[in-house]
Amino acid sequence: MPGQSVGVVQSQRAHFDQALTLRSGGVLPAFDLVYETYGTLNAAKSNAILVCHALSGHHHVAGHYADAPENIGWWDNIVGPGRPLDTDRYFIVGLNNLGGCHGSTGPSSINPATGKPWGADFPIIAVSDWVEAQALLADRLGIDAWAAVIGGSLGGMQALRWTISQPQRVRNAIIIASAPKLSAQNIAFNDVARQAILTDPDFHGGNYYEHNTRPVRGLRLARMLGHITYLSDDQMGEKFGRELRNGSFGFDFDVEFEVESYLRYQGDKFAGYFDANTYLLMTKALDYFDPARLDGGDLTKALGRTDANTGFLIASFTTDWRFTPARSREIVAALLANKRRVSYAEIDLNFGHDSFLMEDAHYHGIVDAFLRNITL
């Protein structure tokens, strides 16, 4: 791997003693955001990059903790000295979004009105709410405008939302493996995942915390389903094929095929630490995301609200069938129609939607080349 890791990192917490009215009409009377930063903010405060996380991500983007060296950030391979998000040049900020389950205010946090976890009462969060909260964190850090906002998948949607909601505060946006809105098929997958959670007897209408239980079965199924959609058929074929764990058919319903074993393992692992209510909120944020909606579905009109000086890098992956290259090209076309500065790379990587997390010389080279041309 070229470049180096950022090494030991620490997370921080920002408390916001102010009410935040959300897109859904709900109100958070106060909230916390946990975040991490890597690199040094320059005197002009012009070198900050915001990393937005996807469905299951969080603030621990890169490096590891002193007391937990095995806990490496989810996008460590792209952040560090000499890496595309070069900490010798940039000040990188990652945070856990509102509604999350890694320390920022979310459904498992205590609702000050009741003294109990928010649970089912936690308001529905939209991508635009995240951007608003991220902007408040930028204020707190003294950052007027990001040199770049970057994200993959749902993270890319936040980057796109930034350019529309806060056009003056984002000088570049890097939107990877994303889409301007979900398709019916995307929403359908999300709903099956939600149904798995909502119908789990341990869900208790979202208030499982007070029953000292968790809807582990539903969350596990949701993750297994999601995981299938993040991979490519070819990759699964190469990785697992029809391999049997014991070499022959067992003629029962135990784990037999390697792919079953893998998915169950991934499901169990995820259900062991992730919060089901957060999963529900994240999938709804995905479903509702549609920045062109208020412009009658006209994405070109919506992206006309972006700043003429904002630069865009859009990237997609050939094997991503969840957010196909065609979805990225919709964004590219709408930006071009507005005469915005945009580059688009269609990257041939075999890992499906998950490609955006992978380390690949060409993919990282594209991000690196784009970021090196930003004037600080």
Next chain:
Amino acid sequence: MTHTLGRPDFDVIAGWIQPGHRVLDLGCGDGTLLKHLIETRGVQGVGVEIADANVLAAIRNGIDVVQGNLERGLDVFADQAFDHVVLSRTLQTVRHTEGILREMLRVGREAVVSFPNFAYWKNLRSVLDGRMPVSEDLPYQWYDSPNVRFFTLLDFEALCQQMGLVVRERRVLDEQGNPVESNDEKDLNFLGSLAVFRLTQPA
């Protein structure tokens, strides 16, 4: 005569483009032409490129580039979004010749096309000698050539006429990049190694 970046057709193309114009360069490579046009003529430029290495190089050069396959059209670009759409030394590599010419004039006011002339006398002599031509403007061996369409200056003019396209200007260059001039079309076809055309739709 020295030429910009070693490409005589670039000088001709640059001469046709006004400062501040919007230029789309199809098959832009590493963005050399666009960078030159941006630096010397203050144009706003976008490139289209299929090859990964070139997309990377163009972005590294600070050029806005859209990765895509010309054979599939220019659907990310709106009608008449550009003043000039450039296709330099690439038409002979495109299978859908008429399709790309129509697309160029859909997204741009004007199409600028340069291509190697297969009827250039050295190319003809090479074939008469029994070998496929390899030259300054046709630098490939037959087995590694990206070229899929083999045509001459006169062939191209005939196609433009058939498609109802207007040739606004034309330059014919020899292998050194010097202009070739003659009143005889057949002479031009024989003496020119590279042709550069400026096309529009009829008024």
